[in-house]
Amino acid sequence: TQLLEQSPQFLSIQEGENLTVYCNSSSVFSSLQWYRQEPGEGPVLLVTVVTGGEVKKLKRLTFQFGDARKDSSLHITAAQPGDTGLYLCAGALRTDKLIFGTGTRLQVFP
Amino acid sequence: GAVVSQHPSWVICKSGTSVKIECRSLDFQATTMFWYRQFPKQSLMLMATSNEGSKATYEQGVEKDKFLINHASLTLSTLTVTSAHPEDSSFYICSARFNTDTQYFGPGTRLTVL
Numbered sequence: 001t002q003l004l005e006q007s008p009q010f011l012s013i014q015e016g017e018n019l020t021v022y023c024n025s026s027s028v029f030s031s032l033q034w035y036r037q038e039p040g041e042g043p044v045l046l047v048t049v050v051t052g053g054e055v056k057k058l059k060r061l062t063f064q065f066g067d068a069r070k071d072s073s074l075h076i077t078a079a080q081p082g083d084t085g086l087y088l089c090a091g092a093l094r095t096d097k098l099i100f101g102t103g104t105r106l107q108v109f110p
Numbered sequence: 111g112a113v114v115s116q117h118p119s120w121v122i123c124k125s126g127t128s129v130k131i132e133c134r135s136l137d138f139q140a141t142t143m144f145w146y147r148q149f150p151k152q153s154l155m156l157m158a159t160s161n162e163g164s165k166a167t168y169e170q171g172v173e174k175d176k177f178l179i180n181h182a183s184l185t186l187s188t189l190t191v192t193s194a195h196p197e198d199s200s201f202y203i204c205s206a207r208f209n210t211d212t213q214y215f216g217p218g219t220r221l222t223v224l
Contacts, residue, residue, distance in 0.1 A: 042215035092211035
């Protein structure tokens with residue numbers, strides 16, 4: 001069974017703080033995606049990383065794919081209340097399925 | 111970006127009835143669609159993979175006779191929960207994929223079985 005472990009599970013911070021979410025696995029993925037999901041809605045794609053060592057930036061969000069394509073991180077700079085949500089990483093296998101991480105629930109207080 | 115819709119967004123039904131959920135890709139043709147289930151405060155669990163014109167592939171532990179999937183066209187897949195029971199209550203989410211690893215998700219359907 002492929003597992004994608006995310007840490008931390010929960011994160012509660014003040015507006016303006018920085019944070020990093022980690023996504024780790026023993027499996028190698030052809031690509032990895034990060035999603036954000038708000039209550040009662042479907043996940044919204046933030047980014048797809050494909051190449052080992054790749055770094056992508058989306059405004060205050062920085063995503064990194066591990067060199068071995070087994071892990072990834074999401075760093076948020078100067079978090080804002082609008083960043084609140086469930087963050088999910090998902091690794092793509094050669095079988096075309098996505099394996100979702102365990103999720104990180106982020107709460108940013110004003 | 112690619113848009114995927116689901117209908118209905120929520121449904122309440124009596125135990126023993128069947129419920130059909132539709133998933134449509136609105137602005138692209140999806141080679142593959144996926145159905146997920148999500149319990150409160152948990153991540154998504156893949157139920158089945160659906161390819162147009164062929165039988166769905168179910169994940170281990172998912173009853174194919176309980177969760178019927180029909181992928182009638184490149185833009186429509188349906189999930190029917192047959193003889194629903196309270197333990198089937200959940201948030202069901204579909205996604206659609208075309209020619210890359212990226213999946214685009216629908217807004218989800220909340221099913222409550224009384």
